[in-house]
Amino acid sequence: MTAAITIRGLRKTYPNGMQALRGLDLDVEQGDFFALLGPNGAGKSTTIGILSSLVTKSEGQVSIFGHDLDTDLMAAKRCIGVVPQEFNFSQFEKCLDILVTQAGFYGIPASEARERAEHYLRRLSLWDKRDVPSRMLSGGMKRRLMIARALIHEPRLLILDEPTAGVDIEIRRSMWQFLEEINAQGVTIILTTHYLEEAEQLCRNIAIIDKGQIIHNTSMRSLLKMLQVETFLLDCKEALAGAPQLEGYPCELIDEHTLEVQVDREQGMTRLFAELSARGVEVLSLRNKSNRLEELFLRLVEGNSEKEAVRA
């Protein structure tokens, strides 16, 4: 099966000499929900810009569903829907008009475009705002409008650049559910986000980009397996005078009801609870101290920076 995206040796040098991409290779399979993560300035937006024809590449090959950007640009464009990081619609146009106009750019006649627009506006809870100029929408509504606009021509590949930035948790979760449904219908999704919980929740595969190159590209499951030690916060029923001595589990008292415990992947949790129980500590609940993917992400990026420094 043809890959949704194939990128080989992609380079981008801006006129000021800044090298945003330095020979990037990437494959994304059809139907995937793929996370492209990286620190600020790593090259994510440049990569997305090149895929969506908003940035001109300096070197390399890019094909989308087998359509090469250099030789078959129009066919490649038909396959993509893009939700950019920043709002980029006319402030004065009404929501419905924005969608119908966008559909027109893809050759969809107005009558059919209106039907599709109604579907997506209803699906994203924006139908009652159809006659409102876009500038009157809240930040969350604008994000949803951009998703509706990106889907109006029913693309095979949806690229989301920070789709939930500035969106409250309730709307974010409803957007996640919507995106999972779209993906289940066969749309390949590429997501960049700073909410790593979002990437962990939604994506099956992940690439981490740093300094213009992919430094890690694997499945989410394999990546998370790399995390040898996880830190948990335990909420204890009774107040504790000090941190208990647990064999093999470094532990610290955060406050009289909260214990911070480091658990090695090989050890598991069963013995930890047995040890705590033996010392009369009753645990009400537990949670990860920080997102697992976040811990890994920071380690990988820091590791890459150290490698770069050694090379330099």
Place this chain on the structure above:
Amino acid sequence: MNYWRHSWVAFCTILIKEIRRFTRIWAQTLLPPGITMALYFVIFGNLIGNRIGDMGGFAYIDYIVPGLIMMAVITNSYSNVVSSFFSTKFQRSIEELMVAPVSPHVILLGYTLGGVARGLAVGLIVTLMSLFFTRLQVQHIALTIGVVFLTSLVFSLGGFINAVYARSFDDISIVPTFVLTPLTYLGGVFYSINLLPDFWQGVSLINPILHMVNAFRFGILGVSDINIGIALGLMAVFVVGLYLFSYRLLVRGVGLRN
């Protein structure tokens, strides 16, 4: 999807969007030229014109009406495209078009014909306004329509090129203020170049707007200071030259892509 059908729908979408834009803000786009030109008719046509007497064998107001219509067409065709396309760049909604499979020809035709639509709409308003002050009897209807269309197209393309290079709102007002307005006022709108000394008559012939205004005046009144064939040829050369230049700018993504 069939390429031509797709392109036709995309073209109509851009054109309708452009027409909707200037009709939505009619108080800024259609009304002011009507009022300004009515003042020209009253002051220059009637009050001062009656003292001037004939020009080129016609009452002064009859002589300046074609020039004033052309002045409105030129200004509005240019300003429609330059402000619309630059606003689209400024708000980044140009990205909606750039990511879509729309040919540069379609983008260019959509925006420039949007400018032509406004130029012709304003030209019609000014023409109707002039009927309150004088009676127009068009001598060569096909030539009149052809000249006004070509002129509007030339300045719409000019506005497009200005918008592509513009980086700020100042950049879209420099050309209309310092180039278009002087060339229009010196382009035979208010006078026949036969009134000028020989040297300045020669200099005036360099001004393309003089040829456009006179060709249009010939269509309406049947008199002209210049050769109509040369005027039409000049307009055709401008349309082709500016179109090809604009197309190249779009293909290369100048001012649009990083």
